[in-house]
Amino acid sequence: xxxxERVEKVLEKIRPYIQSDGGDISLVSVDEAxxxxxxxxxxxxxxxxxxxxxxxxxxxxxxxxxMPEIKEVVAV
Numbered sequence: 050x051x052x053x054e055r056v057e058k059v060l061e062k063i064r065p066y067i068q069s070d071g072g073d074i075s076l077v078s079v080d081e082a083x084x085x086x087x088x089x090x091x092x093x094x095x096x097x098x099x100x101x102x103x104x105x106x107x108x109x110x111x112x113x114x115x116m117p118e119i120k121e122v123v124a125v
Contacts, residue, residue, distance in 0.1 A: 053079045056086055059112050077125050084120035
């Protein structure tokens with residue numbers, strides 16, 4: 050399984066929680082060399098003031114817990 054597929058699998062676990070708040074998350078890219086994952090938050094999460102907390106406190110924490118090679122998750 051590629052790193053991209055592994056990240057997508059983690060996002061699939063997170064997606065229902067984000068969707069329950071009226072938003073969604075999609076994987077944009079994974080830079081394997083730098084360990085940076087880029088995601089797009091949409092719907093209510095795209096404009097929500099607490100989306101940064103969701104991204105860093107939830108999404109990034111879960112991705113890094115399952116994939117230590119990932120250094121950061123950023124929204125684009």
